[in-house]
Amino acid sequence: MGLSATGTVNKAMDVDTVTLFLAMLAVLGLGFLLVCLVFSVVAVIHGSRTASKRPALPASLQPLRLGIGQVALPLAFLVALTCTVGSLYLSEVAKFPPCILCWYQRIVMYPQVIILGIAALRRDVLVKWYSVPLVLIGLAIAIYHYLIERFPSTVSFSCTDDVPCSTVWVWKFHFLSIPAMAGIGFALIAVLTLLACNVDRSAQNNSELDSAEPTNKNEDA
Amino acid sequence: MNEQKHEGADPYANLTNRTTGNRPKTGLIIVGATVAVVLVLGAVAFFVTRSENNADTAAIENDTGAQAAQNAKQEQASVTVIGEPLAAYPQTSSMVVPPGEDPAVGQTPPVLEGFSFDGSPVKIDPADGRAKVVIFVAHWCPHCQVEVPLIQEWIDEGNQPENVDFYAVSTSVKRDQPNYPPSKWVIKEGFTPKVMLDDPAGTAAQAYGLPGFPYFVMMDSGGKVTQRASGEVPIDQFGTLVTALGSQQAAS
Numbered sequence: 001m002g003l004s005a006t007g008t009v010n011k012a013m014d015v016d017t018v019t020l021f022l023a024m025l026a027v028l029g030l031g032f033l034l035v036c037l038v039f040s041v042v043a044v045i046h047g048s049r050t051a052s053k054r055p056a057l058p059a060s061l062q063p064l065r066l067g068i069g070q071v072a073l074p075l076a077f078l079v080a081l082t083c084t085v086g087s088l089y090l091s092e093v094a095k096f097p098p099c100i101l102c103w104y105q106r107i108v109m110y111p112q113v114i115i116l117g118i119a120a121l122r123r124d125v126l127v128k129w130y131s132v133p134l135v136l137i138g139l140a141i142a143i144y145h146y147l148i149e150r151f152p153s154t155v156s157f158s159c160t161d162d163v164p165c166s167t168v169w170v171w172k173f174h175f176l177s178i179p180a181m182a183g184i185g186f187a188l189i190a191v192l193t194l195l196a197c198n199v200d201r202s203a204q205n206n207s208e209l210d211s212a213e214p215t216n217k218n219e220d221a
Numbered sequence: 222m223n224e225q226k227h228e229g230a231d232p233y234a235n236l237t238n239r240t241t242g243n244r245p246k247t248g249l250i251i252v253g254a255t256v257a258v259v260l261v262l263g264a265v266a267f268f269v270t271r272s273e274n275n276a277d278t279a280a281i282e283n284d285t286g287a288q289a290a291q292n293a294k295q296e297q298a299s300v301t302v303i304g305e306p307l308a309a310y311p312q313t314s315s316m317v318v319p320p321g322e323d324p325a326v327g328q329t330p331p332v333l334e335g336f337s338f339d340g341s342p343v344k345i346d347p348a349d350g351r352a353k354v355v356i357f358v359a360h361w362c363p364h365c366q367v368e369v370p371l372i373q374e375w376i377d378e379g380n381q382p383e384n385v386d387f388y389a390v391s392t393s394v395k396r397d398q399p400n401y402p403p404s405k406w407v408i409k410e411g412f413t414p415k416v417m418l419d420d421p422a423g424t425a426a427q428a429y430g431l432p433g434f435p436y437f438v439m440m441d442s443g444g445k446v447t448q449r450a451s452g453e454v455p456i457d458q459f460g461t462l463v464t465a466l467g468s469q470q471a472a473s
Binding site for chain 2: 016017018020021024025028063064066067068070071074075095096149152153156157158159160161163164166167168169170
């Protein structure tokens with residue numbers, strides 16, 4: 001007569017461990033995005049005080065900025081890989097069936113592993129022209145997915161026997177669901193590929209600066 | 222020639238000696254710090270999920286659905302239906318069917334005899350002389366997940382008329398769907414109405430003509446259906462319907 005829940009405890013614990021880990025990575029990513037936002041504001045404020053009026057970080061933050069730019073493409077690749085492996089784990093191991101919106105996000109995310117992997121090997125910062133438009137589409141879908149999870153009555157007012165897209169499979173830290181984590185992944189990839197692009201620009205600028213100001217170069221050296 | 226083509230895309234091609242001295246070091250530090258943080262997070266996730274105490278410490282009232290759920294032995298149970306099933310739910314675009322359009326209004330729903338999570342018997346008997354609201358919910362349904370806490374909050378605010386009883390029926394239970402098991406959900410929400418467990422075939426839901434989740438059947442003290450609704454009914458509207466049901470009984 002009864003249906004016991006005890007048989008699923010071990011698997012549930014494993015799934016809980018993985019989803020908690022993914023959620024913590026998402027929080028870490030979100031923190032990085034916020035730091036980037038703060039640095040952007042600092043760059044705008046600092047740049048407005050210079051003669052060129054263009055956004056520029058203070059000299060003390062430049063090494064950090066360049067260091068991040070140097071590893072941005074490999075990190076973007078790792079973000080895409082983590083999102084892809086996490087997504088496959090949730091559907092193939094945890095057996096959470098992906099809804100149609102999940103599939104749209106997968107269509108965008110999975111190729112990023114290949115695209116960004118090759119770009120990281122080739123150090124091809126021009127990958128931003130292929131990667132960023134795609135991940136922005138993914139980000140838009142993830143935001144829409146998250147919103148209908150939070151407000152399911154905006155798309156339907158009742159459930160039938162089919163599990164809808166608004167079903168919340170994972171809920172961590174009172175704000176993170178699967179599409180929220182995916183959205184953070186998309187945003188991270190976009191920001192990291194753009195940061196890698198800026199390294200190129202910085203390098204070029206530095207190169208121009210160096211050739212124009214040999215005295216400074218010698219001083220630094 | 223080809224080598225030249227790629228130089229423009231290489232962020233490191235134009236670097237000068239001034240910057241290359243520091244950058245690999247900073248890059249290595251960033252990669253190292255990232256790896257270290259990820260490893261720490263993995264360890265934290267592992268230990269946290271193994272040391273989690275799932276016991277709910279919230280105060281649970283006696284003789285409620287949540288109390289039965291605390292001693293859960295089962296998530297589904299057999300249901301006995303006595304009487305004719307209700308008429309099919311009409312095709313409608315509104316959540317609350319106007320009584321004039323609902324063929325079930327005025328009908329007497331069948332008696333449901335079943336069990337709760339702890340194995341205690343639960344009987345929904347329209348002829349027991351009490352007005353009642355029967356709420357059918359599915360644990361995985363996002364609309365039910367929104368509606369149940371709102372209903373409980375409404376009850377906790379003291380809005381439930383004394384002459385109206387609330388029952389919930391947990392139906393369409395699916396192990397592989399989110400928010401399983403429903404007993405845990407009922408405890409989390411501190412849900413006070415008694416909960417009857419439907420069987421895997423959804424016998425109780427079918428007998429009451431369930432069209433979707435959540436689903437509400439309201440009946441007066443004479444055991445006649447006065448109103449049906451399906452969907453995430455706004456809590457104000459739900460409150461108005463239940464208050465009206467209570468007022469009708471007090472007047473009659």
